[in-house]
Amino acid sequence: MHMNEIIQTLMPWLILAAGILVTLLVSVIRVESKRPAQFSALLTLVLTGVSALQTVSLPGEAIFSGSIEISSLTRILLALFSLIGVLFVVGADRYLSKEKIHLSDYYHLLLIMILGAGIMVAAKDLVVLFIALEVMSLPAYTLAGFRRNDSRSNEAAIKYFVLGGAVGAVFLLGSAFLFGATGSTQFPAIYSWSRQSVTGSNLLFAAGHFLVIVAFLFKVAAAPFHFWKPDVYEGAPTPVTGLMSTLVAVASFVTLVRLIHLPALDSTGWEVYAASIKTTIRVLAVASLVVGSLVIITQKNLKRLFAYSSISQSGYLMLGVLASLQPGHGIAPVLIYLFGYVFAAVGLFVLLSQSEPRGDTGVELVDLTGLVRRSPLRTALWSVLLFSMAGMPFTVGFFTKYFIFISSVGSGETPLVVLAAMCAVVSAYAYLRPIGLMVMRDADPGAAQWGGGFWSQLVVVVSVILVVFLGLMPNAMIQYLKGIPLIH
Amino acid sequence: MITSMILFPLAGFVINGAWSLWSARNGTRVSPRVSGSIATTAMVAAFMAAIMARAQIPATGSIEVDCFRWFSLGSLSVDFKLRLDALSSIFTLVITGVGAMIHLYSVSYMEEDEAAGKYFAYLNLFCFMMLNLVLGGTLPQVFLGWEGVGLASYLLIGFWYREEANVAAGQKAFIMNRIGDLGFLIAMFIGYKYSGSLDLTTVEKVILPAGVGTSFVLLIFLACTGKSAQLPLFTWLPDAMAGPTPVSALIHAATMVTSGVYLLARLSPVISQSATGMAVIAGIGAATALITAIIACFQRDIKKVLAYSTVSQLGFMFAACGVGAFGAGVFHVMTHAFFKALLFLAAGSVIHGLHGEQDIFKMGGLKKKLPVTFWTFTAGWAAILGLPPFSGFFSKDEILHQALVSNSGSAWLFGVLLIAAVLTAFYMTRLYRLVFFGTPRMDQAKFDHAHESPVPMALPLVLLGVLSLAGGFAGEPVHLAHPESALSTPTWVIMIVSVIAAAIGATIAFRRYSVSEVKAEPTSDVFRIDAVYSKLFGGGLGVIASASQWLEERVVQGMIRMVAAVTDLSGNMIRVLQVGSAQAYLLMMIIALVVMVFYFMKGVV
8 A cells, every 4th residue: 555545544643643743842832821732732633523524434444554444433433532622622621720730731631642542443453452552541641640739639640540550461461362372463363363263262362352351341440340430530630530431431442342353253163252251241231230320329429420420331331242242233332322421421521620629529419509590501401411321311311322222132131121221210310319409409508619611611512412412313323323334 | 283283382392491591591580471371372272283183083093294213223213203093182182182271270370480481381391291102103202201291290390499398209209200111111122122113003013922921011010100100109199299289280180190091001902911910900000099099088288189089090090901991091081181180270279269278177168269169179079979970970980880890800899999989989078078168267367368269260170170071971082992891780780889889978078077166187197108118219229329339438448458468568668659549449350350260261161
């Protein structure tokens, strides 16, 4: 392939990479003002997103000797990541100023995270994947500790870093085993090895595959690998928590699905192996659903609440992962769920960042009391987004859950669906209680003041519009995402 | 025509909702009169549309309007479509007709309320959702309406949110309904699994294997017990009386609570496949009818008596469905909508006239003071007692008849329902007697100030009074599959028996409360069901959640101690960092990993 073609194919990624350099540069040249870096980041993200969307329907192409594949899936994901980036650049502005941590570094670190995530979902080589994972994670550790004078933020950064290190270590060990078993680190080679291998009971392969999967289960915090999440969520600056919960989660989940599909699980000789993988995922789904849905009820701190929420989301997504192992579904249920989740989560975290600084305590449920009297519009926005989280009809959250359930029923996971539906009912309480506090209580004397400014409110409104629109007319999104094949 | 029927309330909701939000921002007030007129006009228009749509239905079959492709996934595709047939038509007429009257009534009733705009927006929203529920052509659409009416009901119960009790009542309603909805959701998935479609026309014809069929029926019925307040989930309905009275009339008597009956009737071909399921429905229905009729005899609050009465009447409807007489159940839905809405609105008129008094032992002698209310209430009273020729007579009689003669009916069922009918006559007459007759038991000043309601409130009363009187002559509005009769007891025997039963109950009550000095009776929670539930639900889930939280913390702390012990031994290397918990988390994850790897390997290799 010619250099020209490679550049063409990689254009969105190259724009992003160039934008990172520019942003870094302007932030060094104009130290006293954050606007140039902010503007440069925004421009970079918009260009990246647009160029990814423009080429989205082009056929997939493997480049760099097959270690990266640029396809519809990766392009649409890069566009989604850029959108998340734009929303968190625009939405975080007020928060960063309020917390007195408005540094230009926020912008280029954010861009690097997006680049890492964008490469990770495109990687077709375990080594490239590992590098991308680290490119995504390192800025995230820094950002988690962005509130330098807050001990909680520092603690969160270190915890995230230590846990992230474990993810890397486990992943590398697994990759080494896989290399030992198959003689390659490239996905297609591993795949074709698995088709030729008479049996799926190669110890080295099983250990390796299992470890790379577990590494990403750490990353998505599926129970019982979830313990780090509430602490990190609570301590990190709110927009950064939002990034973890959206950008990192989407990239990690898509990668997880791709890694599970590394061997040809449907070829003969692999039945036992495939069954084992399924059992493992089922166990994790049950654990995540139960832990997430029960423990969320007692949470008073809103960020911890959303941490447990995301743990239970991992549970629902596991159902989607199971469905993806069934012929005919592909990654669609997972992808649809992730998109729906992201649209609501971005709005929620930006809303959460609109409270006046609460220092060490963080935003508690009590800060929401009587909000309807103080700010009816904000209450309405909160309510819609929380409804979406609870999976109430008329919001995108209902449909995404519904699809996960329907596809799982189709793949014979009815008992799990029953459990998941029960968990949805139980955890609905946790999402609706904040609404009750906002609408039906008078303000507590100690309740925080809320104020977001125009731009962050705009981000929330965009998120709410997406949530409601897709809740009423989900078909376009579904049809589109359904057509996207999972790459091997 | 069908589309415009659901669009009118939606438009009303949007207008009133936007107006309320806008004026909340600017600190101005929404005029209750204008906003109420908009909402009422929307409902009247919807009612017109419902009548015209009714005329278009072919003799057998239905009209379907495909609005748009809602979503599709794999082989499954779901359209957003409206389907009108005889069954849904009855419900739309009741919803829009009774709904329009209650909207009109509300214009006066909510005149003083500063949040009237919000109130009318919610009320229109409710009607929109309710129409979606009964017109939905697919299960997800019905579910959408099902959840939507729950939401509107929740908002309206807690409408006067400054009182803690009202908020608690709203939450209780919500939680109980969520439990029921779970049944709906799972049943929907079962239906999909076996019919391969979510279309009602397909699902209602599906033949389910025996065991699955029973669980399907029971799950659907679980949903109904939530929404239609049957045992064991009925306790939210009496508490829901915390909302404004017209809301009680519309949502918690005439429409939303009957959606369970609609769902059973809609799915009747599937439901009747399971004899066990049917028996459960009949049994629970009859038990609910009896138990809540007993509770109603011990209430002092005028609205609570009517609320328990509603639960009891719904029990009658479910008993009818349980013996296969779905048509009789729907018939009773219709007549009940007339007379119970009337009774609630009349009660609201009494409360309004007495400036908020709800205790029937502090009323009395209001016959002269509130003549319109009195005469219309009399019509409602006669209808619920089942006195001929009032509407309730026909429908209740049909239910009693079917409970006895149907294949799946029995003398037991008939007996229980008959006792419930006697009790109904008793508690209604007690209420009637205490409110309107005898000497006033309130301060003279209050009695003197008592006044008849203005025309917008009186007009719906009169209209509903006429319907309560004559509505029964319409006869069974839909002809759903009739049950086989095992007995040939003729109808007239049952008629006489049921009229005698009503007469006995009424006479006892009249004599008991005719003494000149009526002794106030305490309200009694006869079966203490509420107390037990609040322990079970309020406590139970809380306990489980706290226990999980505790466990989670305990595991973490145990690990931290363990790590601390290990690092102490190995020379305090990492202690400087003070992030013991991070190590503990890691340790736990590694332990989990090791366990899983071993398990996994054991399976594979």
